[in-house]
Amino acid sequence: MSCEICAVLVFALPGWRFFLLVLAATPLAYYIAATFAAWRFFSRERARVFPPYTPAASLLKPVHGVDFASYENFASFCTQDYPAEYEILFGVGDPADSAVPLIQRLITEFPQRSIRLVIGAERLGTNRKVNMLARLAHEARHKILVLTDGDIRVGRNYLREVIAPLVDQEVGAVTSFYRGVAEKNLGAELEDIGAASEFFAGVLMANWMEGMTFGLGASIVTTKEWVAKIGGFAAIADMLADDYELGNRIAKAGGRVLLSREVVATMYPAQSPRSFWQHQVRWTRTVRLSRPLSFLGLIFTHGLPWALLAAMAAPAKWIAVAYLLAYLALRLLMAWTVGIWGIGDDVLRRKLWLVPLRDAIYFAVWIASFASNSISWGGEQFKMEKGQMVPADSAKSERA
Numbered sequence: 001m002s003c004e005i006c007a008v009l010v011f012a013l014p015g016w017r018f019f020l021l022v023l024a025a026t027p028l029a030y031y032i033a034a035t036f037a038a039w040r041f042f043s044r045e046r047a048r049v050f051p052p053y054t055p056a057a058s059l060l061k062p063v064h065g066v067d068f069a070s071y072e073n074f075a076s077f078c079t080q081d082y083p084a085e086y087e088i089l090f091g092v093g094d095p096a097d098s099a100v101p102l103i104q105r106l107i108t109e110f111p112q113r114s115i116r117l118v119i120g121a122e123r124l125g126t127n128r129k130v131n132m133l134a135r136l137a138h139e140a141r142h143k144i145l146v147l148t149d150g151d152i153r154v155g156r157n158y159l160r161e162v163i164a165p166l167v168d169q170e171v172g173a174v175t176s177f178y179r180g181v182a183e184k185n186l187g188a189e190l191e192d193i194g195a196a197s198e199f200f201a202g203v204l205m206a207n208w209m210e211g212m213t214f215g216l217g218a219s220i221v222t223t224k225e226w227v228a229k230i231g232g233f234a235a236i237a238d239m240l241a242d243d244y245e246l247g248n249r250i251a252k253a254g255g256r257v258l259l260s261r262e263v264v265a266t267m268y269p270a271q272s273p274r275s276f277w278q279h280q281v282r283w284t285r286t287v288r289l290s291r292p293l294s295f296l297g298l299i300f301t302h303g304l305p306w307a308l309l310a311a312m313a314a315p316a317k318w319i320a321v322a323y324l325l326a327y328l329a330l331r332l333l334m335a336w337t338v339g340i341w342g343i344g345d346d347v348l349r350r351k352l353w354l355v356p357l358r359d360a361i362y363f364a365v366w367i368a369s370f371a372s373n374s375i376s377w378g379g380e381q382f383k384m385e386k387g388q389m390v391p392a393d394s395a396k397s398e399r400a
Contacts, residue, residue, distance in 0.1 A: 003081065020313045021323075024309055030301050031303065032334075034334050035330075038334075039337060042341070050161075052164070053163065055142070056142040057146055060091070060148075062136065064129075071128070075153060077154060078109075079156060081160065082160060085142075087142065090116070125216060125236075133147065134237070135258060137224065143223050145222055149219065150266070152218050171198040173220055174255065175247060175259060176218055176259075176260045177342075178218040179266075179343050183269055185270035187272070188232070188268035190276070191271075197335035197339045200338050212256075218266050222255075244291075281369055283370040285369040303331050304331075307323045307326070332355060360367060
């Protein structure tokens with residue numbers, strides 16, 4: 001019997017049709033729950049008053065190359081409204097890195113700031129960023145460590161907001177959402193929209209249902225003491241999802257991981273269709289290999305394919321239309337509440353209508369992420385094994 005005939009028979013069975021319609025309602029329920037989670041979090045956090053706590057801090061910034069707004073991003077850390085001493089440690093792997101002249105310019109233009117440039121780091125593992133973080137943490141003068149990616153821009157109150165929760169000794173890490181600054185390019189805008197309208201909805205759901213047990217790489221604030229408790233940065237030097245692992249291991253060590261109401265900004269440069277696809281698949285595959293069970297559960301958050309299946313299986317046209325309209329209305333409501341009202345993402349505000357297109361592409365990306373456990377990162381090929389990056393050549397040699 002052909003697959004086409006089997007499909008017809010399955011859809012013809014009333015029991016299967018009802019079951020499919022029930023399953024197709026699952027993403028709709030998720031959209032409602034995530035919208036509530038966003039309202040709950042931002043309403044509560046915007047009303048919270050933190051006690052004044054402004055200890056000295058060390059800002060660790062591993063940098064590789066520059067993008068369309070690197071100087072403005074770097075400079076935003078030099079103009080913080082923060083009463084205590086803080087230092088900024090930039091780390092590059094190569095003295096010829098294109099970021100070096102910008103960092104030297106900062107040192108000249110902000111003489112009141114303690115800014116240092118560190119070049120090179122001991123190889124502790126395959127993740128060069130973590131290798132550099134280990135070197136910067138060793139060089140840091142203060143116990144508070146503020147970790148941010150090279151393409152992050154912050155507001156003047158950033159340090160006040162993200163450090164204040166550490167007054168509670170049980171807090172092991174504070175991590176932040178990020179809003180996008182995208183070049184005028186469809187790939188860049190779609191990547192921004194995906195993070196602001198869906199990824200952060202999942203983060204808010206996790207925070208509501210079980211509390212934060214991971215970090216978001218744009219910004220993580222912790223202490224030398226908590227890093228030491230997890231075995232130092234060397235413990236995660238072979239992990240691709242180092243931000244997830246850092247937060248997760250701090251949580252397992254007994255530290256609370258908090259989401260900050262302070263949202264930072266990240267850059268989304270223009271991409272070709274091919275580079276956009278490759279980056280999305282790599283990132284999605286990283287999530288799958290870091291949290292396999294949670295990743296499988298994401299099938300019930302993909303509202304668009306389920307709405308289309310429900311429309312095809314619906315016994316009446318009005319039911320088909322109801323599912324499609326419910327998907328559109330609830331999905332856009334969640335996107336608006338999380339990404340626009342909550343995070344303040346301007347790209348999503350202007351391009352909200354692109355959400356269904358992004359959903360269609362991401363479902364294909366989600367499926368493609370199962371095709372392999374290998375990734376291309378930094379020009380090298382790696383095989384992923386239990387979240388660790390193993391150079392492809394090494395993996396082949398071991399099998400031989």
